[in-house]
Amino acid sequence: MKEINIGLVGASGIVGLQFLKILEQRKHNVKNLYLFASKTSAGKKLSFKGKEYIIEELDENSFDREMDFVFFCASNDISAKYAPIAKEKGVIVIDNSSHFRLNKDVPLVVPEINSHLLKEHKGIVANPNCSTIQAVLVLAPINKIYGIKRVVISTYQAVSGAGKEGIQDLVNGYEKTSWQTGRIRDAFVDTEHEMNPINILTPRHHYELNTFGEYIAGNIIPYIGEILEDGYSEEELKIINETKKILELPDLKITATAVRVPVINGHSESINIELERSYQLNSLKRLLLSTNGIELVDTPTPLKSSGKDAIFVGRIRKDFSTNGVNLFSSSDNLRKGAALNGVQIMEALINMQTVENNQ
Amino acid sequence: MKEINIGLVGASGIVGLQFLKILEQRKHNVKNLYLFASKTSAGKKLSFKGKEYIIEELDENSFDREMDFVFFCASNDISAKYAPIAKEKGVIVIDNSSHFRLNKDVPLVVPEINSHLLKEHKGIVANPNCSTIQAVLVLAPINKIYGIKRVVISTYQAVSGAGKEGIQDLVNGYEKTSWQTGRIRDAFVDTEHEMNPINILTPRHHYELNTFGEYIAGNIIPYIGEILEDGYSEEELKIINETKKILELPDLKITATAVRVPVINGHSESINIELERSYQLNSLKRLLLSTNGIELVDTPTPLKSSGKDAIFVGRIRKDFSTNGVNLFSSSDNLRKGAALNGVQIMEALINMQTVENNQ
Numbered sequence: 171m172k173e174i175n176i177g178l179v180g181a182s183g184i185v186g187l188q189f190l191k192i193l194e195q196r197k198h199n200v201k202n203l204y205l206f207a208s209k210t211s212a213g214k215k216l217s218f219k220g221k222e223y224i225i226e227e228l229d230e231n232s233f234d235r236e237m238d239f240v241f242f243c244a245s246n247d248i249s250a251k252y253a254p255i256a257k258e259k260g261v262i263v264i265d266n267s268s269h270f271r272l273n274k275d276v277p278l279v280v281p282e283i284n285s286h287l288l289k290e291h292k293g294i295v296a297n298p299n300c301s302t303i304q305a306v307l308v309l310a311p312i313n314k315i316y317g318i319k320r321v322v323i324s325t326y327q328a329v330s331g332a333g334k335e336g337i338q339d340l341v342n343g344y345e346k347t348s349w350q351t352g353r354i355r356d357a358f359v360d361t362e363h364e365m366n367p368i369n370i371l372t373p374r375h376h377y378e379l380n381t382f383g384e385y386i387a388g389n390i391i392p393y394i395g396e397i398l399e400d401g402y403s404e405e406e407l408k409i410i411n412e413t414k415k416i417l418e419l420p421d422l423k424i425t426a427t428a429v430r431v432p433v434i435n436g437h438s439e440s441i442n443i444e445l446e447r448s449y450q451l452n453s454l455k456r457l458l459l460s461t462n463g464i465e466l467v468d469t470p471t472p473l474k475s476s477g478k479d480a481i482f483v484g485r486i487r488k489d490f491s492t493n494g495v496n497l498f499s500s501s502d503n504l505r506k507g508a509a510l511n512g513v514q515i516m517e518a519l520i521n522m523q524t525v526e527n528n529q
Numbered sequence: 530m531k532e533i534n535i536g537l538v539g540a541s542g543i544v545g546l547q548f549l550k551i552l553e554q555r556k557h558n559v560k561n562l563y564l565f566a567s568k569t570s571a572g573k574k575l576s577f578k579g580k581e582y583i584i585e586e587l588d589e590n591s592f593d594r595e596m597d598f599v600f601f602c603a604s605n606d607i608s609a610k611y612a613p614i615a616k617e618k619g620v621i622v623i624d625n626s627s628h629f630r631l632n633k634d635v636p637l638v639v640p641e642i643n644s645h646l647l648k649e650h651k652g653i654v655a656n657p658n659c660s661t662i663q664a665v666l667v668l669a670p671i672n673k674i675y676g677i678k679r680v681v682i683s684t685y686q687a688v689s690g691a692g693k694e695g696i697q698d699l700v701n702g703y704e705k706t707s708w709q710t711g712r713i714r715d716a717f718v719d720t721e722h723e724m725n726p727i728n729i730l731t732p733r734h735h736y737e738l739n740t741f742g743e744y745i746a747g748n749i750i751p752y753i754g755e756i757l758e759d760g761y762s763e764e765e766l767k768i769i770n771e772t773k774k775i776l777e778l779p780d781l782k783i784t785a786t787a788v789r790v791p792v793i794n795g796h797s798e799s800i801n802i803e804l805e806r807s808y809q810l811n812s813l814k815r816l817l818l819s820t821n822g823i824e825l826v827d828t829p830t831p832l833k834s835s836g837k838d839a840i841f842v843g844r845i846r847k848d849f850s851t852n853g854v855n856l857f858s859s860s861d862n863l864r865k866g867a868a869l870n871g872v873q874i875m876e877a878l879i880n881m882q883t884v885e886n887n888q
Binding site (some may be wrong): 242313320321322324326344384388389390391392393396400401402423424425427429431432433434438440442451468469470471472473484485486487488489490492494496498500 | 530679680681683685703743747748749750751752756759760761782783784786788790791793797799801810828829830831832843844845846847848849850851853855857859874888
């Protein structure tokens with residue numbers, strides 16, 4: 171395998187760690203690996219293929235090395251400031267932030283769908299939002315064969331999408347409420363209605379609110395990111411706008427509701443699709459079965475998909491209210507939803523270069 | 530308040546206990562209270578208004594008492610067998626099972642919407658499915674003013690909907706995974722990617738599967754009830770068919786996806802509604818604000834709604850993909866979704882009798 175030199179910005183974050191894991195799993199021949207993070211994490215060590223690497227503080231000279239690709243998985247601000255610097259130094263940027271995603275000059279790539287756009291990249295390639303990747307992998311083949319008239323998506327998103335702090339918040343909640351489980355058991359034995367278990371676990375958990383602004387343990391939160399002026403949350407607008415760009419359907423009729431659920435890892439989506447052309451359910455299932463990156467199962471769940479590469483799709487059934495289909499998907503939001511897709515973008519770029527060099 | 534004599538079948542179940550609680554909270558003047566359950570629970574005691582009542586085993590002579598109303602909150606089989614017997618003895622049956630709901634001769638009642646049907650009852654009144662009640666309270670006023678063209682619902686349903694066993698399953702899962710929280714914390718301090726928290730909590734929890742057939746703690750399960758031949762789960766068909774009956778729109782275009790989430794109590798729904806007539810968002814909000822049984826909040830959650838009477842509705846926003854609206858609701862599935870609605874049916878029947886007697 172071709173020798174490559176890689177930079178990783180945001181190395182100590184939850185997505186950064188997944189990048190390392192996936193580069194290792196996919197046996198990339200990494201000659202030089204440079205890990206960057208904020209001052210707080212600088213000096214810490216991470217291991218990659220059994221070798222230790224020290225995290226450096228990111229600065230303007232970070233890209234003056236032998237570096238072919240740099241993955242950004244830090245904040246939008248970091249990408250906005252440093253991605254152009256890396257690009258200027260000739261390093262190809264694969265950016266997991268949302269900063270460049272809707273930029274006309276930046277391809278937004280899910281390799282199974284639109285790797286052809288990589289030929290025209292100008293130094294920066296954007297990695298889509300986790301929920302978007304999961305949705306478009308299903309929508310793209312269906313649109314190609316049947317034509318999509320309208321899409322309604324409701325999500326069930328894991329706390330790992332909010333980083334380590336999100337996981338910490340959920341785990342805090344579990345710990346703070348665990349003393350109550352004994353009382354619930356008592357309530358099962360003694361059927362006195364004053365001991366009704368519902369009175370015990372609700373309405374409040376009493377632990378510190380951090381990441382989500384609402385209790386997430388034993389609860390769901392019906393928005394992700396800020397709620398903007400027209401009533402949509404940031405996550406919903408990402409799903410809507412990025413899907414339009416990736417499918418190259420600027421007028422696609424699509425709406426979305428993004429919901430956080432008390433799951434550690436693995437996003438799920440309930441997707442309703444109205445189709446332009448009539449269809450046979452079995453043909454549509456076969457289409458998805460033959461689509462790269464999708465695995466069909468009866469009942470996709472976060473636990474089934476977490477740690478796996480494929481988008482798990484199931485509950486595929488006719489929507490009798492229209493010429494449409496209902497389906498449900500679960501996917502590892504840190505892998506295909508983030509790091510894996512980023513690594514696949516790099517792999518597509520390497521293949522492209524190899525093909526060019528051989529011509 | 531009028532003196533009433535009440536029977537309660539399934540008294541020791543989670544919905545039965547809520548019936549007692551709500552009858553107490555709403556200060557009903559209960560002269561005689563008869564509690565029934567299966568052999569297993571017979572002999573146990575429940576308290577109501579500070580007095581103890583012994584649960585009796587249900588049999589064919591159970592209704593030979595001074596009894597005005599009997600609530601059934603046991604299985605479909607129990608309702609099928611005993612509701613006709615109670616009715617025969619002149620006791621008005623309010624049935625929480627799904628057995629009679631689609632029966633042409635049985636009114637399916639949400640009092641805020643169709644209490645007029647109670648005038649024509651023939652001894653049995655059906656209490657709708659929890660998710661249906663929550664949906665129709667929003668859909669009925671919107672349909673009246675704007676006309677509904679099509680509805681897409683995705684649910685987020687609590688484990689209490691599966692009774693005490695459902696709660697037990699979730700609590701078991703929490704207990705069996707709680708030892709792992711320490712390891713997750715270690716992973717936050719030590720950023721070694723081998724200690725990535727995602728590796729710890731997934732893919733398996735290792736506890737006994739009971740109620741749900743899949744792990745529910747830290748997971749979601751994308752079906753409720755059996756999955757039938759056309760691919761729909763029983764819960765989804767209840768939502769679809771009962772909504773059509775209650776709204777008196779047999780051809781209503783509606784589809785649904787029912788999902789279990791790791792929440793103790795409180796169902797939520799993401800509802801997308803296409804409207805026949807154009808609308809102003811503020812007018813639609815005012816309409817819901819003035820609807821009995823609905824409380825508007827920015828972000829409805831299970832924790833906010835659990836223990837409350839109202840359906841909490843929020844995230845109301847234009848669906849820009851059509852002439853439609855997106856909204857999100859949370860409601861206590863044991864209260865308005867079951868016991869409260871049943872008690873309200875009884876109250877409407879009592880009011881009706883009072884009005885008749887005064888004429």
